[in-house]
Amino acid sequence: MSHLDNIPSTPGKFKSPYIHRLRFHPSLSKFTFCFFLFLGLILYFFFLSSPSSSPISDPSRRSLRTSTWGGPAWEKRVRSSARVRSRNGLSVLVTGAAGFVGTHVSVSLKRRGDGVVGLDNFNDYYDPSLKRARQALLDRTGVFVVDGDINDSALLGKLFSVVKFTHVMHLAAQAGVRYAMQNPGSYVHSNVAGLVSVLEVCKSANPQPAIVWASSSSVYGLNSKVPFSEKDRTDQPASLYAATKKAGEEIAHTYNHIYGLSITGLRFFTVYGPWGRPDMAYFFFTKDILKGKSIPIFQGPDHGTVARDFTYIDDIVKGCLASLDTAEKSTGSGGKKKGAAQLRVFNLGNTSPVPVSKLVSILEKLLKVKANRKMVKMPRNGDVQFTHANISLAQRELGYKPTTDLQTGLKKFVRWYLGYYSGSGKKSAE
Numbered sequence: 001m002s003h004l005d006n007i008p009s010t011p012g013k014f015k016s017p018y019i020h021r022l023r024f025h026p027s028l029s030k031f032t033f034c035f036f037l038f039l040g041l042i043l044y045f046f047f048l049s050s051p052s053s054s055p056i057s058d059p060s061r062r063s064l065r066t067s068t069w070g071g072p073a074w075e076k077r078v079r080s081s082a083r084v085r086s087r088n089g090l091s092v093l094v095t096g097a098a099g100f101v102g103t104h105v106s107v108s109l110k111r112r113g114d115g116v117v118g119l120d121n122f123n124d125y126y127d128p129s130l131k132r133a134r135q136a137l138l139d140r141t142g143v144f145v146v147d148g149d150i151n152d153s154a155l156l157g158k159l160f161s162v163v164k165f166t167h168v169m170h171l172a173a174q175a176g177v178r179y180a181m182q183n184p185g186s187y188v189h190s191n192v193a194g195l196v197s198v199l200e201v202c203k204s205a206n207p208q209p210a211i212v213w214a215s216s217s218s219v220y221g222l223n224s225k226v227p228f229s230e231k232d233r234t235d236q237p238a239s240l241y242a243a244t245k246k247a248g249e250e251i252a253h254t255y256n257h258i259y260g261l262s263i264t265g266l267r268f269f270t271v272y273g274p275w276g277r278p279d280m281a282y283f284f285f286t287k288d289i290l291k292g293k294s295i296p297i298f299q300g301p302d303h304g305t306v307a308r309d310f311t312y313i314d315d316i317v318k319g320c321l322a323s324l325d326t327a328e329k330s331t332g333s334g335g336k337k338k339g340a341a342q343l344r345v346f347n348l349g350n351t352s353p354v355p356v357s358k359l360v361s362i363l364e365k366l367l368k369v370k371a372n373r374k375m376v377k378m379p380r381n382g383d384v385q386f387t388h389a390n391i392s393l394a395q396r397e398l399g400y401k402p403t404t405d406l407q408t409g410l411k412k413f414v415r416w417y418l419g420y421y422s423g424s425g426k427k428s429a430e
C-alpha cells in the first residue's frame with residue numbers, strides 16, 4: 001500500500017508514522033514544502049506558456065499550431081508566386097487559400113496572369129487532407145500557399161516586406177453556422193481577431209492594398225422580407241457565426257474611416273461545388289446517401305419549407321474577381337489616411353432559392369441512389385429558414401450575373417466527388 005492511500009478526507013486525523021518522522025525533522029519538512037512549492041510554480045508557468053497546454057479550454061488554439069516560414073528559399077518561393085505575368089495584373093495575397101472558395105479564386109487569378117500568394121493554417125475543422133489536396137492543385141498551378149495563421153502579425157508583416165501586394169483577398173474564416181455552438185472561441189479567433197490582424201498589416205503597408213473579404217448571407221439573420229437587399233437591416237443574427245461576420249462589416253467600416261483602406265465585403269449565399277466543404281449539407285448528404293445512412297432534412301414551424309439560395313462556385317469566383325478588378329486604391333499609406341476611400345458590400349447569390357428537399361431529390365437522381373429521408377424540426381442552433389439574394393447592386397457595379405442552376409452545379413459536384421473519393425482508392429469522405 002502506498003503512503004498516499006493513508007491520506008484522510010478530514011485534515012488533522014493523520015496517524016501515519018511518516019508524518020511523525022516529518023515532525024521529528026522540521027528542517028526536512030521545510031525543505032520538502034519549499035521543493036514542492038518550487039516544482040508547482042515551475043509546472044504552473046510551463047503550462048501557462050505552452051500553446052498546446054489547453055486544447056480543451058481554448059479550442060481555437062488548434063489553428064495556432066507551429067508553422068515554419070522565413071529564410072531565403074521561402075522568400076524566393078513567395079516572390080516567384082507573387083510575380084505578375086500579365087499587363088496591369090494584380091498582386092494578390094489570398095488568405096484561406098487552401099479553403100474551398102480560396103482555392104478556386106487563387107487558381108482563376110493565377111491563370112489570368114495575376115501574382116498570387118496563398119496563406120492558410122490548415123486547421124482541422126474538417127479533413128485537412130482535402131486542404132492538402134487543394135494545396136497540391138495550387139502548387140501545380142504555380143501558387144505557393146504559406147502555412148501560417150492570419151493572427152500571426154509577424155508572418156503577415158514579413159509577407160508584406162517581401163511583396164508589395166496591390167490587393168488582399170481575405171477568405172480565411174471559421175465557417176459553418178451550427179459549429180459555432182460547439183466552438184465559439186474559434187469564430188472570435190478567426191473572424192474577429194483574425195480580420196483585425198489582417199487589416200492592421202494592410203493599414204500599415206506602404207502602399208496600402210485594396211481589400212476584398214468574405215462576409216455572409218447569414219448577416220440577414222431573422223429578417224423575413226425577401227429577397228435580401230444590402231439596404232436591409234442586419235442587426236438580428238441567428239448564430240454566433242453570423243454575429244462575427246456582422247462584426248467584421250463594422251470593423252471594415254472603422255478601418256476604412258480611420259485609415260483610408262478600400263474595403264469590399266461580399267455576402268456569399270451557400271456556396272457549393274467541386275472541392276467544396278465536407279461540413280456543408282450538399283456534401284455530407286452525398287456521402288450519406290451513398291452509404292445508405294438517413295438524411296435529416298430540416299423543416300420550419302408548421303412543416304414549413306427550408307430553402308437556400310445555393311450559389312455555384314464559378315459564379316462566386318466571377319464575383320470575387322470583378323470585386324478585385326473594380327476595387328479603387330486605398331488612400332492612406334503607412335497608417336495615415338489621405339482621403340476618403342471606397343467601402344462596399346455586395347450580395348453574391350443565385351436569386352433562385354431551392355428547398356432542401358429538392359436538393360436531396362437532385363442528388364438522388366445524380367447518384368442513382370434513393371435517399372433515406374428523415375424530416376426533422378429545424379434545431380435552434382443558428383440556422384435560418386430561408387435565404388434569397390437580391391443581386392441588382394452586384395449586377396450594376398460588378399457585372400455579376402450567375403449562370404449555373406442547382407441541377408447543373410450539383411452534376412459537376414457529384415462528378416468531382418465520385419472521382420475524388422473513389423479515384424485514388426485511398427481517400428475516404430470521413
Ligand SMILES: O=C(O)[C@H]1O[C@H](OP(=O)(O)OP(=O)(O)OC[C@H]2O[C@@H](n3ccc(=O)[nH]c3=O)[C@H](O)[C@@H]2O)[C@H](O)[C@@H](O)[C@H]1O
Pocket residue numbers: 175176177215216217218268269270271279280281282296297298306307308356383384385
Ligand atoms: O450563406 C452563408 O453565408 C452560409 O452558407 C452556408 O450555411 P448554410 O446555408 O446553413 O449551408 P448548409 O450547412 O450546407 O445547409 C444548407 C441547408 O441544409 C439544411 N440542413 C443542414 C443540415 C442538415 O442536417 N439538414 C438540413 O436540412 C440547412 O438548414 C440549410 O437550409 C455555409 O455553411 C456557411 O459557412 C455560410 O457561408
